[in-house]
Amino acid sequence: MNKKNIQTVCASMLSLICIGLILFTGACKRDPEAPLLTQPIYDGPNANTTIAALKEKYASINDPKVIDEDLVIKALVTGNDISGNIYKQLYIQDETAAINLGVDQNSMYTTFRAGQEVYISLKGLSMVKYGGELQIGFSGTNANRIAWEIFKQHTKVSGWPNAANLTPLEVDLSKLDASMVNKLVIIKNVRFNNGGVNAFAGGTATVSEVVKDANGKTLDVRNSNFSTFAKEILPKGNGTLVGILGRYNGGWQLFLRDKTDVIDFDGTDAGTTPTDPGAGEVIFNETFGDGTYGSGNRPKLAAFTDFDMKAPVTYTDASGSIDIRTVTGVNASLWFPANKDISLDIAGIQSANKTDLSLSFQLMSNVNKDPDNANLNMVKVIVNGHTYSLPSTPVSAPNDLNKYYTFTIPNLPAAATSIVEFKVSASDNAFGFRLDNIKIVSATGGNGSDNTIIVTK
Incomplete structure (x- = not known):
């Protein structure tokens, strides 16, 4: 074969190879047809109990209890981990009650969306009590959570999710x-x-x-x-x-x-009355709860959790003596026990870029019978390192029994995060003191150079 024929044959073969590669490449890039989506249909056993009946049945448990009956519930998913604010929990409810399930899995929301109807076969799962409340879990696992594969075996979806079915x-x-x-x-x-x-x-x-x-x-x-x-x-x-x-x-x-x-939060400031000496933008307001944490219960400050203002605000009692008490059975306050050195620190109050700050609080001496008498100025106040001496405010029984006086301190020293301290020595603390309703505001219009501490009954 001469040189020219060889070149012709090679060119033809090269063309065939290129065409084949093009066809092959095109075939490789071609997307397969997506399967048709079909609505999930549940074909298992019918529901034979309700969430309320389930909770009533296991109300008395303390330790995890394996469910040994063929119980099935039907419910709607109400809460999942779509934002990460709910962690390894799925919340469901039916027409009778609601309950949560602990599941050892993330991103459950991709399958179990809000409004999704589910059927849960309970036999083999466990009823668990956590924080005093019942939930569905699996005993013997980490945090009594249900393993994902087991959860999928017990939990089946029915139909498409429809959040419109959920009415809070x-x-x-x-x-x-x-x-x-x-x-x-x-x-x-x-x-x-x-x-x-x-x-x-x-x-x-x-x-x-x-x-x-x-x-x-x-x-x-x-x-x-x-x-x-x-x-x-x-x-x-x-x-x-x-x-x-x-x-x-x-x-x-x-x-x-x-x-x-x-x-639909409207962006308005907290409401105040014209007689409030601390009128303005409220940046700290602590009432120590409403006293509904239990009759006769007097939690120590370190164990108290019902603060209005929480992290990053902290409350420290160096003496370990301060507790939360009620005077009338409704209003809670801090109790500084008599004959004790008391030091209360409230730190982490967010005051960056706030001006014309003023502090107000209510103070009472525990004078309770004639001739008890004391002076509220025995309590020292320190704000951001600056010490304030309260005006002389003598109190006596019975006139001042269970009577609060409100103190307002204007023009606090500026700080990005403020610290407020209340201190009283054992020698000045014959009857004990109560402290309540601590508030810091950024006053409208400012306070000028006036540093007068206001006292009102």
Whole structure:
């Protein structure tokens, strides 16, 4: 074969190879046809119990109890881990009650979305009590959570998820009861104590931020530092919250599912009355709860959890003697026991870029019978390292029995984070003192150079 014929043959072969490569490459790049999506249909056993009946059946357990009956419940998913604020928990409810399941898995929301109907075969799972409340889990595992593969065997979806099927229960903070535990709720006309100041979870841990309604009732809103909205600033003003209402050792909590559960906050400042000497933007307000933590219960400050203002604010009692008590059975306050050296430090108050700050608080001596007499100026106040001597305020029994005096200190020294200290020595503390309603405001219009401490009855 001559040279020319060889070149012709080679060119033809090269062309065939190129065509083949093109066809092969095109075939490799071709997308396979996606399978048709079909609505999931549940074909297992029918539901034969309710969440309320399940909780009643296992109400008396303390340790995990394996469910040994062929029980099946049907419910709707109300809360999942879509934002990261709920961790390894799935919340469900039916027409009777609600409960949560501990599941050892992340990103469950991709399958178990809000409004998804589920059937759960309970035999072989466990009823678990955590923080005084029942949940569905699996005994003997980490945190009694159900392994993902086991959970999928027991839990089947039915139909498409439809969040429109979920109607939150509107609740009043003064009327919460056991039937509401783990339900999806809506709470209207509340405001965050740290609104416009703190982030939802600005640190490295899950924190509680307090909301208060128009009647002064409070609720902890639990926020995880792993949530998608953790670093966003709490909304200011009045608004509406939706979420899962939980309870832990008797304390009520709200878990936001994602940021869309925070609705229509109006950005207004806290309301004040013209007679309030601390009128202005409230940046700190501590009432020490409403006294509903139990009759006769007097928790020490270190064990108390019902603070209005929480992390990053801290409360330190160097003496270990301060506790929370009620005077009337309703209003709670700090009790400084008689004949004790008392030192209370409140630190971490967020005051950056705030001006014309003033501090107000209520103080009472425990004079209770004639001729008891004392002077409220025995209590020393230190703010950001500056010591204030209170005006002479003599009190005696019976005229000043259970009577508070309000002190207002204007023009506090500026600081990015403020520290307020209250101190009294044992020698000046014959009857004990009560401290309540500590507030710091950024006063409207300023206080000029006036440093006069105001005392009102």
